[in-house]
Amino acid sequence: xxxxxxxxKVSKAFGGVxxxxxxxxxxxxxxxxxxxxxxxxxxSTLIRVLAGAxxxxxxxxxIDGKAVEIGSxxxxxxxxxxxxxxxxSLIPGWDVLRNMALGIKPHTHAGIIDWRPLRARAQAVAxxxxxxxxxxxxxxxxxxxxxxxxxxxxxxxGESRMIAMDEPTASLSAQEAGKLHAxxxxxxxxxxxxxxxxxxxxxxxxxxxxxxxxxxxxxVESAVGRKLSKPELVRAIVxxxxxxxxxxxxxxxxxxxxxxxxxxxxxxxxxxxxxEVRAGEVVGLGGLVGAGRTELARIxxxxxxxxxxxxxxxGKPVRFAExxxxxxxxxxxxxxxxxxxxxxxxxxxxxxxNIATISELRARWLPWLKMRKGRERAQAAADLxxxxxxxxxxxxxxxxxxxxxxxxxxxxxxxxxQLLILDEPSRGVDVGARxxxxxxxxxxxxxxxxxxxxxxxxxxxxxxxxxxxxxAEGRVAGELQGQEITQARILELSFNRESEGx
Amino acid sequence: xxxxxxxxxxxSLTVVSKYGTLIAxxxxxxxxxxLSPRHSFLSMTNVLAVVNQSAMTAIIAxxxxxxxxxxxxxxxxxxxxxxxxxxxxxxxVRSGFPIxxxxxxxxxxxxVIGLVNGLLVTKAKVNAVVATLGVGTMLVxxxxxxxxxxxxxxxxxxxxxxxxxxTLGVQNPIWIMLIVLALxxxxxxxxxxxxxxxxxxxxxxxxxxxxxxxxxTKNIAFGIAGCGAALAGLMLxxxxxxxxxxxxxxxxxxxxxxxxxxxxxxxxxxxHIVGTLVGVLIVNIGFNGLSLLGTPVFWQYIFKGGxxxxxVALSSIARQxxxxx
Numbered sequence: 068x069x070x071x072x073x074x075x076k077v078s079k080a081f082g083g084v085x086x087x088x089x090x091x092x093x094x095x096x097x098x099x100x101x102x103x104x105x106x107x108x109x110x111s112t113l114i115r116v117l118a119g120a121x122x123x124x125x126x127x128x129x130i131d132g133k134a135v136e137i138g139s140x141x142x143x144x145x146x147x148x149x150x151x152x153x154x155x156s157l158i159p160g161w162d163v164l165r166n167m168a169l170g171i172k173p174h175t176h177a178g179i180i181d182w183r184p185l186r187a188r189a190q191a192v193a194x195x196x197x198x199x200x201x202x203x204x205x206x207x208x209x210x211x212x213x214x215x216x217x218x219x220x221x222x223x224x225g226e227s228r229m230i231a232m233d234e235p236t237a238s239l240s241a242q243e244a245g246k247l248h249a250x251x252x253x254x255x256x257x258x259x260x261x262x263x264x265x266x267x268x269x270x271x272x273x274x275x276x277x278x279x280x281x282x283x284x285x286x287v288e289s290a291v292g293r294k295l296s297k298p299e300l301v302r303a304i305v306x307x308x309x310x311x312x313x314x315x316x317x318x319x320x321x322x323x324x325x326x327x328x329x330x331x332x333x334x335x336x337x338x339x340x341x342x343e344v345r346a347g348e349v350v351g352l353g354g355l356v357g358a359g360r361t362e363l364a365r366i367x368x369x370x371x372x373x374x375x376x377x378x379x380x381x382g383k384p385v386r387f388a389e390x391x392x393x394x395x396x397x398x399x400x401x402x403x404x405x406x407x408x409x410x411x412x413x414x415x416x417x418x419x420x421n422i423a424t425i426s427e428l429r430a431r432w433l434p435w436l437k438m439r440k441g442r443e444r445a446q447a448a449a450d451l452x453x454x455x456x457x458x459x460x461x462x463x464x465x466x467x468x469x470x471x472x473x474x475x476x477x478x479x480x481x482x483x484x485q486l487l488i489l490d491e492p493s494r495g496v497d498v499g500a501r502x503x504x505x506x507x508x509x510x511x512x513x514x515x516x517x518x519x520x521x522x523x524x525x526x527x528x529x530x531x532x533x534x535x536x537x538x539a540e541g542r543v544a545g546e547l548q549g550q551e552i553t554q555a556r557i558l559e560l561s562f563n564r565e566s567e568g569x
Numbered sequence: 570x571x572x573x574x575x576x577x578x579x580x581s582l583t584v585v586s587k588y589g590t591l592i593a594x595x596x597x598x599x600x601x602x603x604l605s606p607r608h609s610f611l612s613m614t615n616v617l618a619v620v621n622q623s624a625m626t627a628i629i630a631x632x633x634x635x636x637x638x639x640x641x642x643x644x645x646x647x648x649x650x651x652x653x654x655x656x657x658x659x660x661x662v663r664s665g666f667p668i669x670x671x672x673x674x675x676x677x678x679x680x681v682i683g684l685v686n687g688l689l690v691t692k693a694k695v696n697a698v699v700a701t702l703g704v705g706t707m708l709v710x711x712x713x714x715x716x717x718x719x720x721x722x723x724x725x726x727x728x729x730x731x732x733x734x735x736t737l738g739v740q741n742p743i744w745i746m747l748i749v750l751a752l753x754x755x756x757x758x759x760x761x762x763x764x765x766x767x768x769x770x771x772x773x774x775x776x777x778x779x780x781x782x783x784x785x786t787k788n789i790a791f792g793i794a795g796c797g798a799a800l801a802g803l804m805l806x807x808x809x810x811x812x813x814x815x816x817x818x819x820x821x822x823x824x825x826x827x828x829x830x831x832x833x834x835x836x837x838x839x840x841h842i843v844g845t846l847v848g849v850l851i852v853n854i855g856f857n858g859l860s861l862l863g864t865p866v867f868w869q870y871i872f873k874g875g876x877x878x879x880x881v882a883l884s885s886i887a888r889q890x891x892x893x894x
Contacts, residue, residue, distance in 0.1 A: 370778060394780030402778050409778070411771045413839070422768050423779045425761040435759035478779065 069228040070131035077126035086112040101271040104281030119143040149222035164202040212243035231262035322346035325517035331376030336541040349518040351532035359541040399479035403490035409475040412464030417445035448477040469500030525554040582891035590834040601858030624742035630824035632797020639790040640770040642697040645705030647821030650802030657803040658721040658812030683795020687788035721812035732808040833884035
C-alpha cells in the first residue's frame with residue numbers, strides 16, 4: 068500500500084496572473100479526491116504541476132513524506148503518477164491494444180516488439196476495468212465512454228499509485244458516467260489515489276471522499292473524509308464576496324431582432340438552443356468552457372454546418388455555406404483563438420484589418436487595389452480602437468496580445484456589421500486594453516448593431532452585457548437581465564444541469 | 570556579450586538570411602566575369618542568352634509560386650507543359666488550326682487542368698501532392714496517346730518565330746517572361762485576389778473566418794499555375810520546333826528549385842514572384858558560367874542541386890540564429 072501524496076504551499080504565476088497561490092492538499096491512497104472550481108480557478112494548473120508539465124514557483128510535492136522534484140512528464144511517470152487529460156489522446160486508426168501499449172517500453176527481440184507480454188498485461192487491465200470489447204477493436208469504433216475506458220486502461224498499464232482525471236464525464240451520459248464511477252471505486256479499493264476534476268457538482272458530491280474547492284488560485288474549502296452537499300459546493304465556488312462593478316446601462320434603444328436562433332442542435336454538443344439578439348444590445352453568452360458556446364457561434368457564422376433547427380438573420384432564415392456568406396450579409400466574428408484563428412501574425416496590421424473588406428479597395432478603372440486608401444482606412448480603424456503601434460505597416464505578430472485583439476476588432480470597424488460575434492473578447496488581454504475593448508463594444512451597440520459576446524469571464528459579462536444567456540452542457544440553462552446579471556447568478560446557472568430538474 | 574556586438578551580429582545574420590542568395594548571385598557573376606575567356610560572361614550576347622534560357626522556367630515557376638503561396642503544391646506542371654507542347658503543335662500541324670487559336674486553346678485547357686487539380690484538393694480533399702501527381706501522370710498518358718510515340722514536326726516558321734524572333738533586339742521569350750512576371754506580381758501584391766491568396770497561405774483558418782472563400786481562392790491559384798504551365802510548354806515547342814513528348818518534364822524540378830531558392834531571398838522563407846525570378850536566374854547563371862568555363866556537365870547538376878539545398882539551409886539557419894541572438 069502506498070502512502071500519501073502531499074501538495075505543500077505550491078504557488079505558480081503566469082505573467083501577472085497568480086494561477087496557484089499557496090495551495091496545499093493531501094491525496095490519500097484509496098480515496099477519490101475531487102477538485103472543483105470555476106474556469107481558471109487553478110485546478111488544471113495543479114494537475115499540470117503534478118504531471119511535470121509546469122514547474123511551481125514555490126512550494127513542494129511530498130510523496131510518502133519525502134519531497135520530490137517533478138521536472139518532466141517522465142519524472143511524473145517514474146513516480147507512478149498517471150494522468151488522463153481532457154482532450155482525447157487516443158490515436159485513431161489504431162486498435163485498443165496498440166493505444167494502451169503507447170508509452171510503455173516494450174520487450175523487444177532484435178528491435179522487434181514482443182507483443183505477448185503487452186497483450187497479457189492489457190488483457191488483465193481490460194478485465195480490471197471491465198472492458199466489454201476486444202483488444203483488437205479499432206478505437207474509432209468505440210463509444211466515447213468506452214474510449215475513456217481505454218484511456219484509463221492505458222494509465223493502468225504501468226504501475227501507478229495515483230490517477231488524475233480531468234473532466235472524464237464531461238461528454239458522457241448519466242448512465243455511462245455511473246459506469247465510470249464504479250470503475251473509479253474499484254481502483255480506489257485497490258489502494259489507488261484518484262484525482263477527479265469535474266464541473267458536475269452532484270457527481271462530485273456523490274463520488275468523492277475528499278473535496279478541494281478552488282477560487283482564484285486559492286483553496287477556499289477542503290473537506291477530508293466528509294461529503295460536501297451541492298449547495299455547499301456552489302457557495303464555496305461562487306464565494307460570498309462578489310464585488311459589484313458599475314454596470315454600463317444601455318444607452319441605445321433596443322430595436323428589432325437581428326439574430327434569432329431557434330432550437331439549434333448538433334450531433335455533438337448543442338441541444339435545442341434558442342436565443343435572440345436585438346439591434347442595439349449586447350447579449351452575453353455565459354457558461355463553462357465546453358458548454359457549446361463556441362460551437363453555436365460557429366454555426367451562426369457558417370463556419371460549421373447547421374444540421375438541426377433554424378437561424379434567422381434579420382427575420383429571414385439563413386444557412387451560410389461558409390463564413391464569407393455571413394460576412395457578405397453583414398456579420399462579423401472575432402474568434403476565440405486569436406493567434407490561430409483571428410490574426411495573421413506574419414502580416415501587417417493594415418493587411419489584417421483590410422482583408423475582410425478587401426474588394427472595396429478596388430480601383431474603379433484599373434484592375435488593382437488602391438493601396439494608399441487601404442493604409443488610410445486601416446489607420447483610421449486602428450486609431451478608432453486605439454491600437455498602440457507606430458504605424459499600420461507593423462507586423463501583427465510584434466504586438467502585445469491586447470493590441471492584437473484590438474486589430475482583430477478593428478477589422479470589423481471598417482464596415483460596421485449589423486451583427487458582431489465576439490468569442491472571449493478579452494482573454495489574455497491586460498486590464499487597460501480590456502476596458503478599452505468593452506468601451507468599443509458598448510459604443511458599437513449604441514450605434515445600432517447587435518453584439519453577441521461569449522465570455523467565460525463572468526465579471527466581463529456583468530460589466531458588458533444588457534442580457535446574458537447562460538449555457539450548460541449544450542443547453543440554455545437560463546437568461547439574466549439588468550440587475551439580475553451578477554457573477555454569482557451566472558456561475559450558478561453555469562453549473563445547472565437539466566437532469567437535476569432546476 | 571555586450572549589447573552592441575549582439576546587435577551587429579543580429580543585423581549581419583538578418584542580412585545573410587534575406588540577401589544571402591543575392592550576394593551569392595553577385596559573387597557568381599563576378600567570378601564568372603573574372604574567369605571567363607575575354608570576360609565574355611558579361612557580354613551583351615551572353616547576358617541576353619542567360620535570361621532567354623531562364624524565360625520559360627521563370628514563367629512556369631512564377632505561376633507555380635501562387636500555388637505555393639496559397640499553401641498547396643502542384644507536381645503536374647512539367648507533364649502539363651509537355652502535353653501543351655504536343656497538343657499545340659498538333660492542333661497547328663495535324664488539324665490546321667490558326668496559331669492564335671491553338672495558343673488560346675492551350676491556355677484555356679491549361680486553366681481547366683489546373684482547376685481539376687484545385688477541385689481535387691479543395692472539394693475531394695485529396696492531398697495536393699497525391700492529386701497533382703496523379704493528374705500529372707494521366708497527362709503523360711494523354712501526351713503519349715496523342716503523339717503515338719513520334720514527335721510532331723514540320724511546325725510552321727511563324728510558330729517557331731514566337732520564341733526565336735526578337736523585338737527591339739531582345740529575344741521574344743524575355744519580353745513574354747517580363748510581361749507574365751509583371752502581371753503575376755501585380756496580381757499577387759496589388760489585387761484583392763492576391764491579398765486573399767496571401768491570407769489563405771498565411772493562416773487558412775483565420776482567412777476563412779475573415780470571410781475569404783478559401784476553396785475558391787485555391788482553385789484560382791491552381792488555374793493560374795495551369796495557364797503558366799501551358800504557356801511555358803507551348804513556348805518550348807516553338808523553341809524546339811517540334812512537339813515532343815516529355816520535352817518539358819524537367820520544368821517540374823527546375824521550377825520547384827527556383828521557387829524554393831526564391832523563398833530564401835528578401836523574405837523570411839515565404840514564396841514571392843521576385844524571389845522566384847532570382848531563383849531561376851541563379852541556376853541559369855551557374856549553368857551558363859560553368860559551361861563557359863568548360864566544366865563537365867555532371868558538375869553543373871551537382872551545382873544546381875547543391876546551391877538549392879545550401880541556399881535554403883543557410884538562409885533558414887541564419888534566420889533562426891538571428892531570432893535567438
